[in-house]
Amino acid sequence: MPSATSVLSAYASFAGSMMFVRSIANEFIPEQLRTYLSSVFYHVLTFFFFFLIRYHVLTREPYLLTFVIQEFDGLTRNQVYDASEIFLRTKITPNINRLRITKAPRDKNVSVTIEKGQEIMDVFEEIQLKWRYVCAESEKPNPNDLYQPNNVKSEQKSFELSFDKRHRDKVLESYIPYLLRKSKQLKEENKVLKLHTYENGIYYGGDGNSGVWSSINLEHPATFDTLAMDPEVKQGLMEDLERFVKRREFYKKVGKAWKRGYLLYGPPGTGKSSLIAAMANYLNFDIYDLELANLQSNSELRNLLVATNNRSILVIEDIDCSADFSDRDTDQQADQCYNRRQPETKMTLSGLLNFIDGLWSSCGDERIIIFTTNHKDKIDPALLRPGRMDMHIHMSYCTPKGFRLLAANYLSIHKEHKLFGEIEQLLQESQITPAEVAEELMKREGVEKSLGGLVELLKRKKIEQNEVKDDEEDDKGTANEEQKREKLEIEEVKRPRRRNCRGRGMRLRRW
Numbered sequence: 001m002p003s004a005t006s007v008l009s010a011y012a013s014f015a016g017s018m019m020f021v022r023s024i025a026n027e028f029i030p031e032q033l034r035t036y037l038s039s040v041f042y043h044v045l046t047f048f049f050f051f052l053i054r055y056h057v058l059t060r061e062p063y064l065l066t067f068v069i070q071e072f073d074g075l076t077r078n079q080v081y082d083a084s085e086i087f088l089r090t091k092i093t094p095n096i097n098r099l100r101i102t103k104a105p106r107d108k109n110v111s112v113t114i115e116k117g118q119e120i121m122d123v124f125e126e127i128q129l130k131w132r133y134v135c136a137e138s139e140k141p142n143p144n145d146l147y148q149p150n151n152v153k154s155e156q157k158s159f160e161l162s163f164d165k166r167h168r169d170k171v172l173e174s175y176i177p178y179l180l181r182k183s184k185q186l187k188e189e190n191k192v193l194k195l196h197t198y199e200n201g202i203y204y205g206g207d208g209n210s211g212v213w214s215s216i217n218l219e220h221p222a223t224f225d226t227l228a229m230d231p232e233v234k235q236g237l238m239e240d241l242e243r244f245v246k247r248r249e250f251y252k253k254v255g256k257a258w259k260r261g262y263l264l265y266g267p268p269g270t271g272k273s274s275l276i277a278a279m280a281n282y283l284n285f286d287i288y289d290l291e292l293a294n295l296q297s298n299s300e301l302r303n304l305l306v307a308t309n310n311r312s313i314l315v316i317e318d319i320d321c322s323a324d325f326s327d328r329d330t331d332q333q334a335d336q337c338y339n340r341r342q343p344e345t346k347m348t349l350s351g352l353l354n355f356i357d358g359l360w361s362s363c364g365d366e367r368i369i370i371f372t373t374n375h376k377d378k379i380d381p382a383l384l385r386p387g388r389m390d391m392h393i394h395m396s397y398c399t400p401k402g403f404r405l406l407a408a409n410y411l412s413i414h415k416e417h418k419l420f421g422e423i424e425q426l427l428q429e430s431q432i433t434p435a436e437v438a439e440e441l442m443k444r445e446g447v448e449k450s451l452g453g454l455v456e457l458l459k460r461k462k463i464e465q466n467e468v469k470d471d472e473e474d475d476k477g478t479a480n481e482e483q484k485r486e487k488l489e490i491e492e493v494k495r496p497r498r499r500n501c502r503g504r505g506m507r508l509r510r511w
Helices: 004-028 030-059 080-089 165-189 230-247 246-252 272-283 300-308 330-336 349-357 400-411 420-429 434-443 447-510
Strands: 065-070 098-104 110-114 120-125 127-138 154-164 194-197 214-217 260-264 287-288 312-316 367-373 391-394
Touching: 004 260, 065 080, 065 165, 080 110, 080 120, 080 127, 080 154, 080 165, 120 165, 127 165, 154 165, 154 447, 165 447, 230 260, 230 391, 260 272, 260 349, 272 287, 272 312, 272 367, 400 420, 400 434, 420 447, 434 447
Parallel strands: 194 287, 260 367, 260 391, 287 312, 312 367
Antiparallel strands: 065 154, 098 110, 120 127, 127 154, 194 214
16 A cells, blocks of 8 residues: 555646646647547547446346245145246256256156256346256255155255346246246146046055155046037036136135035946046046045045145045945934044044035145946935035936937947937937947947947847836736735734624623
């Protein structure tokens, strides 16, 4: 650091030199030229200072703020992490040196993501954002991985999002919601439908995202276009499903859980399982197949409900015979049981009711619960009311309209055929399921042979059902005759006694 004396002496020398230069300029340089040179010097100096300021602004390090987005929040997965992982796949550029490629056994396509330590730049409304993938090893086992040995090191995965601190509010209020919406859209576009199952707490593998549920890809080809069911019922169901998925705000406004319950009832082979697959394909929802007979307690049922994802269909088949609800005797008792705490050591009706429309039913959004049965009259009335089974769909025997759809699907017959009239007449006179019709159409090659075989089958069905009906009428008539005979015998037994008593009284009076 120079001394004050040296600084003052240097300043005095510089000032004296400048005054000497100015005096010489005034003596030898004309006034107009001095004015021009002065203007040029001023502009050069202004440009120089502007360049220095701009260079300083562009090269300085901004005051950064970093958001850390971890994979897990406690024991649950962080939705922002999952959304970020999907979103960043669309931001991969050629300048990234390391990529991670994975493919699960049941996935159709490979998944490409960045490797740890790699960075991705993004721009949102003129805001520069830098993403960095961090994967750190930990000595402690991961508590979220139940199948990892205790002596194996775990990995703590996270994303770091860095940006200028001045844009903090805008990133939180605009960029993060945009990221969530975009990732949800990408996930739905590339979603592979899954069929989840559960059996006595045993985990069989799957994609690892469903906890206690194991899963396989759902590749059932059924659609509403191929279902052989009543067109009016089908159209009503499709409109109900579309209305349900669009009414998120409505359910929130009225204070109800965003769910819908359906009951499919009818004889076996009428297409209940195919209808469920068609609903899943129509809505792009996963299916969770639940057997109540495999559950031991109400708490186990609640744990399964919490483990299901949003936008899914929960199927409980054969509800009339899936479990023995020992706490249900009358309708009034069911309502009392619904509000009473039940033991956790058994599966009860109140636990199922609370699962359907109680407090635990609100643990998730956009869910559909489907019950199936072959005998609707055997279901407890407490389960049938709206709010639990909102829409009852009767899966009937094959109708003429259903047959024409099956003929178009299996035989590619889209016009009138000479055997259609006879077949439709036989369908009205006999009962046959769509599954039986489809099986018959698949047995033979050629349209004529297939339809001819179906005619023969329908005729046999008609004869057999008429015989059964006659036997039932004979049995009913025999039962009525037996009842009449028993009634007459009782009357015959009573009549002689009355006559004997009357005769005895007459003899006593004569005596």
